[in-house]
Amino acid sequence: KEKYAYEPVFLQAVQEVLQSLQPVLDKNKKYEQYKILERMVEPERSIAFRVEWVDDKGEVQVNRGYRVQYNSAIGPYKGGLRLHPSVNLGILKFLGFEQVFKNSLTGLAIGGGKGGSDFDPKGKSEMEVMRFCQAFMTELYRYIGATIDVPAGDIGVGGREVGFLFGQYKRLTKSYEGVLTGKNLLFGGSLARTEATGYGAVYFAQSMLEDHKEDLAGKICVVSGAGNVATYCCEKLLQIGAKPVTVSDSRGMIHDPDGIRLDMLKQVKEVERASLTRYAELVSSAKYTPVSDYPQGRNAVWSVPCFAAFPCATQNELNLADAETLLGNGCQCVAEGANMPSTLDAVHAFLKAGIAYGPAKAANAGGVATSQLEMAQNASMQSWSFETVDNKLKQIMTNIYKNAAATAVEFGQPGNLVMGANIAGFRKVADAMLAQGIC
Ligand code: NDP
Numbered sequence: 001k002e003k004y005a006y007e008p009v010f011l012q013a014v015q016e017v018l019q020s021l022q023p024v025l026d027k028n029k030k031y032e033q034y035k036i037l038e039r040m041v042e043p044e045r046s047i048a049f050r051v052e053w054v055d056d057k058g059e060v061q062v063n064r065g066y067r068v069q070y071n072s073a074i075g076p077y078k079g080g081l082r083l084h085p086s087v088n089l090g091i092l093k094f095l096g097f098e099q100v101f102k103n104s105l106t107g108l109a110i111g112g113g114k115g116g117s118d119f120d121p122k123g124k125s126e127m128e129v130m131r132f133c134q135a136f137m138t139e140l141y142r143y144i145g146a147t148i149d150v151p152a153g154d155i156g157v158g159g160r161e162v163g164f165l166f167g168q169y170k171r172l173t174k175s176y177e178g179v180l181t182g183k184n185l186l187f188g189g190s191l192a193r194t195e196a197t198g199y200g201a202v203y204f205a206q207s208m209l210e211d212h213k214e215d216l217a218g219k220i221c222v223v224s225g226a227g228n229v230a231t232y233c234c235e236k237l238l239q240i241g242a243k244p245v246t247v248s249d250s251r252g253m254i255h256d257p258d259g260i261r262l263d264m265l266k267q268v269k270e271v272e273r274a275s276l277t278r279y280a281e282l283v284s285s286a287k288y289t290p291v292s293d294y295p296q297g298r299n300a301v302w303s304v305p306c307f308a309a310f311p312c313a314t315q316n317e318l319n320l321a322d323a324e325t326l327l328g329n330g331c332q333c334v335a336e337g338a339n340m341p342s343t344l345d346a347v348h349a350f351l352k353a354g355i356a357y358g359p360a361k362a363a364n365a366g367g368v369a370t371s372q373l374e375m376a377q378n379a380s381m382q383s384w385s386f387e388t389v390d391n392k393l394k395q396i397m398t399n400i401y402k403n404a405a406a407t408a409v410e411f412g413q414p415g416n417l418v419m420g421a422n423i424a425g426f427r428k429v430a431d432a433m434l435a436q437g438i439c
Helices: 010-028 035-042 089-105 126-143 158-173 192-213 228-239 262-271 277-282 321-329 344-353 366-379 386-410 417-436
Strands: 045-054 059-072 077-083 114-118 149-152 220-225 246-249 250-253 285-289 308-309 333-335 356-358
Touching: 010 035, 010 059, 010 308, 010 344, 010 417, 035 417, 045 089, 045 114, 045 228, 059 077, 059 089, 059 149, 077 089, 077 158, 077 228, 077 366, 089 114, 089 386, 114 126, 126 158, 126 220, 126 308, 192 228, 192 308, 192 333, 192 356, 192 366, 192 386, 220 228, 228 246, 228 262, 228 308, 246 262, 246 277, 250 277, 262 277, 277 285, 285 308, 321 344, 356 417, 386 417
Parallel strands: 077 114, 077 149, 220 246, 220 308, 308 333, 333 356
Antiparallel strands: 045 059, 059 114, 246 250, 250 285
């Protein structure tokens, strides 16, 4: 623990998993004998590199780039690239560690990895973003490949950035292969990949609620974030007749009691790439609250009374006080679209209350699962219809829920999807590591 004190979010992610694994370690002594846990918490390799590029003023800029290749026991490394000023090795290790379990839970043959840079895309011109992406790939291309390591998007990396990265990979390698997912439909992208994480979180919530004899139709929902995951979470909620009433970004939140206007959200975030203040200008029923007016140490999104909450922005955006407020207001369901959005004590509060709580590595696995479907289409040179991919996504989310729920029952804690997801994800990777031996 002391060794990683400077990587607090990594420690938090590991702690959350280790807390629930004891029963499975007791059941199979081989895991301890062959030090599976000690091996699993260490990435197979962490690559750090310099990214140098030239801005619009002709000045040289230097950023730090990373790729953490965490675990390849069950398939090639797979996981997104994050571009955000907060990025450091500890954050990418937390994300990579989570990714190993998540990818295992999908039931697909994908190992875990994560990467990114402390480059801040905000305020950069399109040409600057392009030059950065090209410089980043000029180093990263050495370590990735369609059957080695297949990155995708994450915070700050959407279709535009994936396109720039793919173009540079192709130039450097002369190879037209499915080395990235989340690509444009013109060059190997999959229909429904853009929507997959947000849609998947809603499908997961529906599966949980079915077992609680509830559903989302007609219910008020709160959503945080206003990026890829949040937008398509809102879209699916609207499609099934639920009412998302909030979205947020790093500067503030929108509360619209009439329901979020998806066309306006897409206009502001996908077309204009503007702040949510712009949304409030366009939609008269919407109220904008800046972060400076949030209650002390809290996220104002979680103070809006709701039936279900979908944290879709970033890690640790929902703390114990937020969880208690949600529960106090009668919230019955939390499905995590973001990675580790709830602090450990908030997670414990949800579990104690017995609500339908879907932890990130299960509830947001739809994105990576659909990325694997993109890899399958690329490998077989096919393009499936939106309905085909969406149906597969739905099936995968149902299976993840059933697997996590059944594992929780098997280990004596029905309804505890944290334990169920962690053990189910762990077992497959651990057994593959045992079978592959030690070198
Ligand atoms: P985007 O960059 O598209 O959107 C991120 C959103 O979260 C933006 O609205 C951003 O606001 C907001 N945000 C980011 N950091 C903060 C912060 N510190 N405080 C408040 N708001 C913040 O990213 P995605 O939607 O792709 O990712 C969101 C989450 O979902 C992340 O945790 C990611 O790891 C996870 N995830 C994403 C998947 C995907 O397929 N994209 C798959 C699985 C998980 P602003 O623009 O102002 O910074």
